[in-house]
Amino acid sequence: MAEHSDSATAETFEQPTEFAFDSASRAEMATILAKYPAGRQASGVLPLLYVVQRQMKRATGSAWVPRVAMDAVARELGMPPIRVYEVATFYLMYNTKPVGKYHLQLCTTTPCWLRGSDEVVAACRKATGIKGWHETSDDGLFTMTEVECVGACVNAPILQVNDDFYEDMDAALTAELIAALRRGEPPPRGSMTGRLNSAPAGGPTTLTTLDSHPAE
Amino acid sequence: MAKVTVDGIVVEVPNGSNVLQACEAAGKEVPRFCYHERLSVAGNCRMCLVEIEKAPPKPFASCAYPVADGMVVHTDSAMVRKARRGVMEFLLINHPLDCPICDQGGECDLQDQAIGYGGDTSRYTENKRAVKDKNLGPLVKTVMTRCIQCTRCIRFATEIAGVPELGATARGESMEVGTYVEKALTSELSGNLIDICPVGALTSKPYAFVARPWELKKTDSVDVLDAVGANIRIDTRGPEVLRVLPRLNEDVNEEWLGDKSRFAVDGLKRRRLDACWVRRDGKLHKASWPEAFEAIAGKLKGLDGSRIGAAAGNLADAESLLALRDLMTALGSANLDCRQDAAAVDVARRDFYSFNTSIAGIEEADALLLIGTDPRAEAPLLNARIRKRWVAGKFPVAGIGPQADLTYNVEWLGNDPALLTGDHPFFQVLRDAKKPMLILGQGALARPDGAAVLAAAWKLAAETGMLLPDWHGFNVLHTAAARVGALDLRFLPGKGGKDLAAMLGGGVDALWLLGADEFDTGRIGASTFVVYQGHHGDRGAARADVILPGAAYTEKNATYVNTEGRVQRGFLAVQPPGEAREDWKVIRAFSQLIGRTLPYDTIEAVRARLEQANPVFARLDILPRFGAADTAGPAGDPAAVSNAPFVLPVANYYQTDVISRASPTMAQCTQTLRPALAVAAE
Numbered sequence: 001m002a003e004h005s006d007s008a009t010a011e012t013f014e015q016p017t018e019f020a021f022d023s024a025s026r027a028e029m030a031t032i033l034a035k036y037p038a039g040r041q042a043s044g045v046l047p048l049l050y051v052v053q054r055q056m057k058r059a060t061g062s063a064w065v066p067r068v069a070m071d072a073v074a075r076e077l078g079m080p081p082i083r084v085y086e087v088a089t090f091y092l093m094y095n096t097k098p099v100g101k102y103h104l105q106l107c108t109t110t111p112c113w114l115r116g117s118d119e120v121v122a123a124c125r126k127a128t129g130i131k132g133w134h135e136t137s138d139d140g141l142f143t144m145t146e147v148e149c150v151g152a153c154v155n156a157p158i159l160q161v162n163d164d165f166y167e168d169m170d171a172a173l174t175a176e177l178i179a180a181l182r183r184g185e186p187p188p189r190g191s192m193t194g195r196l197n198s199a200p201a202g203g204p205t206t207l208t209t210l211d212s213h214p215a216e
Numbered sequence: 217m218a219k220v221t222v223d224g225i226v227v228e229v230p231n232g233s234n235v236l237q238a239c240e241a242a243g244k245e246v247p248r249f250c251y252h253e254r255l256s257v258a259g260n261c262r263m264c265l266v267e268i269e270k271a272p273p274k275p276f277a278s279c280a281y282p283v284a285d286g287m288v289v290h291t292d293s294a295m296v297r298k299a300r301r302g303v304m305e306f307l308l309i310n311h312p313l314d315c316p317i318c319d320q321g322g323e324c325d326l327q328d329q330a331i332g333y334g335g336d337t338s339r340y341t342e343n344k345r346a347v348k349d350k351n352l353g354p355l356v357k358t359v360m361t362r363c364i365q366c367t368r369c370i371r372f373a374t375e376i377a378g379v380p381e382l383g384a385t386a387r388g389e390s391m392e393v394g395t396y397v398e399k400a401l402t403s404e405l406s407g408n409l410i411d412i413c414p415v416g417a418l419t420s421k422p423y424a425f426v427a428r429p430w431e432l433k434k435t436d437s438v439d440v441l442d443a444v445g446a447n448i449r450i451d452t453r454g455p456e457v458l459r460v461l462p463r464l465n466e467d468v469n470e471e472w473l474g475d476k477s478r479f480a481v482d483g484l485k486r487r488r489l490d491a492c493w494v495r496r497d498g499k500l501h502k503a504s505w506p507e508a509f510e511a512i513a514g515k516l517k518g519l520d521g522s523r524i525g526a527a528a529g530n531l532a533d534a535e536s537l538l539a540l541r542d543l544m545t546a547l548g549s550a551n552l553d554c555r556q557d558a559a560a561v562d563v564a565r566r567d568f569y570s571f572n573t574s575i576a577g578i579e580e581a582d583a584l585l586l587i588g589t590d591p592r593a594e595a596p597l598l599n600a601r602i603r604k605r606w607v608a609g610k611f612p613v614a615g616i617g618p619q620a621d622l623t624y625n626v627e628w629l630g631n632d633p634a635l636l637t638g639d640h641p642f643f644q645v646l647r648d649a650k651k652p653m654l655i656l657g658q659g660a661l662a663r664p665d666g667a668a669v670l671a672a673a674w675k676l677a678a679e680t681g682m683l684l685p686d687w688h689g690f691n692v693l694h695t696a697a698a699r700v701g702a703l704d705l706r707f708l709p710g711k712g713g714k715d716l717a718a719m720l721g722g723g724v725d726a727l728w729l730l731g732a733d734e735f736d737t738g739r740i741g742a743s744t745f746v747v748y749q750g751h752h753g754d755r756g757a758a759r760a761d762v763i764l765p766g767a768a769y770t771e772k773n774a775t776y777v778n779t780e781g782r783v784q785r786g787f788l789a790v791q792p793p794g795e796a797r798e799d800w801k802v803i804r805a806f807s808q809l810i811g812r813t814l815p816y817d818t819i820e821a822v823r824a825r826l827e828q829a830n831p832v833f834a835r836l837d838i839l840p841r842f843g844a845a846d847t848a849g850p851a852g853d854p855a856a857v858s859n860a861p862f863v864l865p866v867a868n869y870y871q872t873d874v875i876s877r878a879s880p881t882m883a884q885c886t887q888t889l890r891p892a893l894a895v896a897a898e
């Protein structure tokens with residue numbers, strides 16, 4: 001029978017014992033909370049959890065939301081802690097346990113899968129040594145997570161690293177990307193085959209004869 | 217009103233009702249799991265599907281669909297049956313087939329409705345999901361794999377109990393109901409989660425694997441562990457009380473019950489007095505009834521009435537109080553007291569000592585002042601009523617006394633009784649309100665200047681418009697189930713009589729304690745002969761020279777008066793253990809021995825005498841609402857209020873009387889939920 005490994009009662013990692021918003025977070029929070037009418041600040045729970053996750057990334061290199069931070073958000077917004085736990089565990093973009101420095105989020109939804117996401121997943125596993133989902137490599141650099149459609153199907157398959165999309169992936173490009181990340185030299189985000197945004201691969205295929213600057 | 221046709225029956229329901237309510241009004245049963253009359257609508261179990269004509273051709277969740285005039289509803293069409301079967305199949309996909317070892321078996325909504333809508337085989341061959349059990353404390357047992365995620369428990373904890381500690385974490389197949397961070401529920405109403413859970417996910421921990429519902433004999437009765445007088449059902453098997461459940465009474469407890477009242481019953485089997493004991497040479501020896509009676513009669517012989525006294529405890533029923541009062545009168549004694557806490561009282565009028573607004577009346581009030589009381593510990597059901605009113609909105613609440621977390625916002629004015637005699641901006645709020653009320657706790661009355669506080673509170677009530685011809689906003693919240701009945705019977709020092717404090721320290725030569733354990737028995741004079749009549753071997757019995765075993769509230773037909781002044785009757789569910797007998801009968805038998813036979817032999821005769829003593833005892837269960845006809849206040853000088861801070865009467869909700877102190881479950885609750893007090897007790 002499938003046990004729930006991500007149940008709060010089966011933690012294999014350590015939760016920090018305290019959390020305080022830093023000044024950068026405080027500034028972000030002020031902007032966010034100003035958007036809500038007085039007494040409705042609880043609506044800001046989603047962006048605030050994201051503030052927490054970014055602060056954790058800055059402070060520890062791992063973008064996640066520890067429980068004490070959820071308590072801090074609850075205090076900040078005057079809501080019962082359980083209501084914050086509910087939100088934080090519902091949305092998959094909040095990591096409720098630590099992730100590696102590079103959070104590899106692999107889309108395996110139909111378009112990416114048709115364009116070879118299985119290959120990308122296999123290449124990731126080979127390069128990082130990670131066996132299952134939600135696992136972190138022994139060196140703490142990589143965590144692999146399977147995600148649903150990230151909305152960039154035209155450039156499928158997609159490998160999202162932290163907040164950046166790497167597009168048009170295949171096995172070789174994935175191995176190269178991971179090697180570069182390992183060296184601490186993340187390449188620029190976008191298509192890895194060199195095309196501009198989602199322009200046709202190998203250059204324009206239409207309007208090729210149109211002279212945009214006709215001679216007078 | 218909207219006219220709705222349900223299966224051909226035309227009913228009129230108020231606008232804003234939902235379709236499910238219309239179906240109920242038409243007498244049609246609609247199966248449901250998540251919907252509950254007293255909770256917000258979640259609409260997530262999808263079991264209450266019905267078909268509505270001229271609406272989109274799909275089944276509708278009737279609990280979450282408002283009625284419209286002229287609506288035609290079918291609750292038993294082919295489409296409805298098919299849709300419900302589909303929902304049931306989904307619910308059963310992940311529900312374990314463990315009914316034989318499930319405590320909910322026999323009283324399980326899912327089991328019952330699966331009879332109607334379940335398939336005979338499962339088409340599901342994949343693994344079922346398994347969920348780790350949660351630890352919610354010593355009262356609620358969890359088997360979370362059985363949870364069908366109706367979220368009733370979450371809504372109850374958040375809305376009714378006012379402790380938002382339960383939630384649904386994660387999503388989809390991984391969704392779990394729990395506290396996320398393991399902790400015991402901090403509510404005094406947590407036992408109600410067991411009742412509202414439609415499946416066996418939340419069951420009673422102390423009652424686990426004890427009995428099946430069809431083995432139990434059910435007796436309707438009244439709870440005596442606080443002064444609310446919650447209506448209960450006592451479930452027994454043979455000579456044992458196995459559990460206590462709430463019984464519906466909209467005027468008192470709705471359908472809820474406090475944890476102490478529900479779970480302290482295991483104390484009824486422990487430390488019981490089941491035989492007479494007589495002290496000889498400093499040691500208690502087992503004795504027969506005649507021997508015990510002879511010992512008392514021998515002592516009383518030749519004793520002047522003024523040297524004999526009686527004190528009644530907090531669990532005493534009206535019949536025994538009456539018999540003991542009559543016995544004392546026959547012996548020529550006016551030394552009677554029912555107030556072990558020495559609370560000030562004025563019995564000139566009944567509204568000086570009862571909860572006049574009535575518990576249901578709280579819902580009409582529009583401002584509240586609490587004085588020296590923590591209703592959450594003293595009467596959790598009454599506190600739930602205040603919260604219900606507070607949730608409805610526009611209900612300012614302020615308190616004078618020690619701060620407490622009451623599950624609603626309270627503006628604490630400070631713990632200075634002198635505030636009562638001064639003026640405070642909040643008093644203007646009370647004056648502006650149409651139906652303001654105040655609740656005066658025993659913490660404000662059980663003190664040397666109690667009479668002054670009582671008078672000052674009344675004066676404040678009069679000044680702030682609480683005493684109107686059609687509204688009575690002055691309320692005394694008692695903590696003892698026996699108190700109002702005893703006051704109605706004037707179980708108080710008569711003319712020239714001594715109160716309990718005066719009887720102690722050698723004020724009397726013979727002291728009859730009717731279940732009185734809540735005072736320092738060390739203060740009884742060394743040479744005072746003590747008769748203890750009661751059901752538990754607690755402080756009173758330890759000091760006694762003669763012990764007469766009595767019946768607990770589950771073991772007698774008895775009358776109690778709650779803090780509102782509502783006269784209610786409890787019924788015998790099991791026989792008293794061993795030699796123990798109903799208390800009024802014991803007193804009657806003893807009166808005969810000493811040649812002063814009380815004039816009643818049957819419970820009917822006692823009750824006729826009760827009505828004679830005070831006509832209120834004729835008014836069973838019903839509590840007429842009344843206004844304040846007379847604003848003249850109780851005796852006492854309002855100006856004499858001292859500024860000594862109030863002290864709350866109930867330090868530990870879980871252990872307040874002999875039954876709950878004998879209960880291992882209540883001891884566990886104290887350990888888990890009041891750890892500071894548990895350590896102090898050791």
